[in-house]
Amino acid sequence: MKKQIRNQHRLLFWRFLTYFWWIIAGIFFILDYFKFLDCSPSLKTLTVVYISILSIFTSIKEFQRWKSKNFFSRYHGEIFVIAYSILMVLFIFLDIFHVGKYKIPIEFTTTYLAILGIFAISYNSKYLKNK
DSSP states (O other): OHHHHHHHHHHHHHHHHHHHHHHHHHHHHHHHHTTSSOOHHHHHHHHHHHHHHHHHHHHHHHHHHHHOTTOOOOOOTHHHHHHHHHHHHHHHHHHHHTTTTOOOOHHHHHHHHHHHHHHHHHHHHHHHHHO
């Protein structure tokens, strides 16, 4: 029981860190896209940090899912996919209707695809574990 609580605290730490960097990355992408602030020098580093932390969090969560018979996750990665999908669609439409005014940062596209890939792997792992 003590070990399970310790594992939950460790997972909580990575969850907090993931959400923190998710919000920071989203803000920087929006600021850069709308040219409120030139964040382009920082976007590469930000992207690497966020994707790495998300990967670590997901890996730890999946490892605990397969290791523990009592593992239950109340938090769903769909929120990341939905939020970044909405942002991607918004960026694409604004790019179409305002040609030349906006430019989707390649780091945003990279982050979006990484989130989709990580979510797909995690979702399939969850499906296989429940099966």
